[in-house]
Amino acid sequence: MIEEVTIPQSESPCAQPGGGGPLTYAFDRSEFWRTIPTWRDVDTETFGDFRWQQRNSVTSIQGIQEALGELARPALIADIEAGLLKTPMNVRLTPYIFSRIHWGNVEADPVRRQFLPLGSQFVPDHPHVMDDSLAEDSNKATPHLTHRYPDKALFLPITLCPVYCSFCTRSRVVGGSTAVKSKSTYGAKSNEWDATFEYIRSRPELEDIVISGGDALLLRPSQIRQIGTTLLEIPTVRRIRFATKGLAIMPMKFTSDIEWVEALGEVCQLGRERMKEVALHTHFNTDREITAWTSSAMKALSETGVRVRNQSVLISGVNDGFDCLHYTSKKLSSLLVQPYYVYLHDMVPGCEHLRTTVDRAEYLSRRLQGSIAGFNTPRVVCDAPGGGGKREISSYTLYDREIGVSAWTSPTAKPGEIFYYYDPIHRLPEDGQALWANEAEIKRRLAKFKAEAMAKAEATRH
Ligand code: SF4
Incomplete structure (x- = not known):
């Protein structure tokens, strides 16, 4: 108990x-x-x-x-x-x-x-930030589907959320326009999804479909059923996951929106009949988001049979301490929420004050290993900017801690390419910060780094 x-x-x-x-x-x-x-x-x-x-x-x-x-x-x-x-x-x-x-x-x-x-906490964006850091738009197979990995695709049926996070990786499309960003946000329009279902049917290598956005919490029960049953009935789809921050920010949805939970339960039942996994991926960043309401929500969700996993974003001043990540992971595990990923913050605009370094993420990864049962230890990863996909935090090809740049390869998703992640300049050692202040010097240093990274990637290619 x-x-x-x-x-x-x-x-x-x-x-x-x-x-x-x-x-x-x-x-x-x-x-x-x-x-x-x-x-x-x-x-x-x-x-x-x-x-x-x-x-x-x-x-x-x-x-x-x-x-x-x-x-x-x-x-x-x-x-x-x-x-x-x-x-x-x-x-x-x-x-x-x-x-x-x-x-x-x-x-x-x-x-x-x-x-x-x-306003007082903002720092200028890194010169290498990208609106679409994960290259989701350039890998679009349909207007609502990103196909980046060989066997997995990302279905974005909605760009609205019940909360808006300052660190959102899809800030270019999620929520409405702001003083610095105009967007063409869309709500869930089920009559526009046929091309996406058709594409998934036509690509038998697609076994995993992530339904994200936006937040699946705002899909109507009929839309949860429509998406769930359509995907599970495609013979080659083996697993589907609904992504929602709901458990962390409105857990009462799962105890008071009976129709929504029933719809999810029906999708889970169909999954069991077909020997397919239906999961819910949620997003807690600290233990402060976990209360007795979360516990009640998880009890309700457990009855549907859905598997629940958590993905955190590593945020400076939020959860970049070992105690916080460890305690949050332990507490989630006790509620049958499996800690799954901790993402290095993506290189998107407007949140430089929230990012931290690969060095810090590596330290946290080392501390976490062995502190919790292996299956409940989150994997700390960098989603390599430019579309390289998730890479284990210590699997970079090369890392220059002084100027805060790391190079990553992605032999399965993007063979032959190299991706670069840049640490926030204000968190670098003083000498590194001085180099970034000198345009000619940093260009020279980056060119040297990239040449070394290419040589090393070539030498370690098998
Ligand atoms: S809930 Fe997810 S998609 Fe929505 S704003 Fe937050 S991070 Fe972005």
């Missing part, structure tokens, strides 16, 4: 990077949302209704002020306003995740840092 107790948010290792303490599987079951002035009188039943969560989501600076009431310090509001002028992502937070922020220490808070950018 899982112990569910009330713990102060300040006891979370993710609130105190480098902290630590004994591991107890404690799940906050307090009425924590009542600390937010606007929800002071909201009872548990109301808070636990996904419709209420959606209706009361915070989507603007005015909404933040109204929710916080007397907690809305003018300097903080001005800082958030300045952040919104620089970010490619809209503001949207469910009351659940909004009230997981520790507003008494908001500047350093790891939940706030993921969803509400502060």
Whole structure:
């Protein structure tokens, strides 16, 4: 039986990077949302209704002020306003995740840092950032399908989410336009998916289909059924996964939207009949997102038979400490959520302050190994910019820590190509930062690095 107790948010290792303490599987079951002035009188039943969560989501600076009431310090509001002028992502937070922020220490808070950018925390983009860091658009097989790996494809039926994350790798398309980014966002239109299903039917090598976006949580139950049954009925498709951040930001969806869970349950049942896997891939970054609501959601999901895995993004000031990653992984494992990947932050615009280095990711990977059962130890990976796909963090061909550039090959997905990841300049040693400030010097150094990387890749090709 899982112990569910009330713990102060300040006891979370993710609130105190480098902290630590004994591991107890404690799940906050307090009425924590009542600390937010606007929800002071909201009872548990109301808070636990996904419709209420959606209706009361915070989507603007005015909404933040109204929710916080007397907690809305003018300097903080001005800082958030300045952040919104620089970010490619809209503001949207469910009351659940909004009230997981520790507003008494908001500047350093790891939940706030993921969803509400502060103008004062931005640093200039790296010169090598890419709008489409994973080359999803250039590998499109249909308007809604990216086919990058030989046996796996990414189906994007929707570009809307119940929350918007500052670090989103698809910031070029997800959510609405912002002051710095115009987008043509699309909702789920099931009449446009036939070409995608047809393409998957025509490519028997495609065994795995990821249904992402956007967030599958916002697909209607009929659309979950349509996508699930159509894909599972294609003989060559063996596994499907719905990607949703829902468990981390609106767990009550799984206990109060009975129709949605039933639709998922039917898809899982069909999967079992066909000996095919149906999985749900979710996205917790810290243990602060895990509460007694998560535990209830997982109990409901367990009954559908869906396999649940977690993918985190490694974010500076959020989860780049061993204690936080370790505790989050252990806590997820205790709820049958399998920690799967920790991604090095992609090289996308507007979130340089959130990225960290390959060196840091390697350190965390080494610490994680052996600290949890192997099947619950997340793999720390770099999704090689330019479309190289996921690479184990220590599998680079060459890494220059001074100028923060690493070279990666991808012999199966993109044979013969080399991909480069650039660490954030402000996290480099002083000499490295000085080199980036000197255009001629950094060009020379990068050219030398790339020549060495090519030679090494050639020498190690088998
Ligand atoms: S939920 Fe996922 S797709 Fe949506 S904004 Fe966050 S990271 Fe991007």
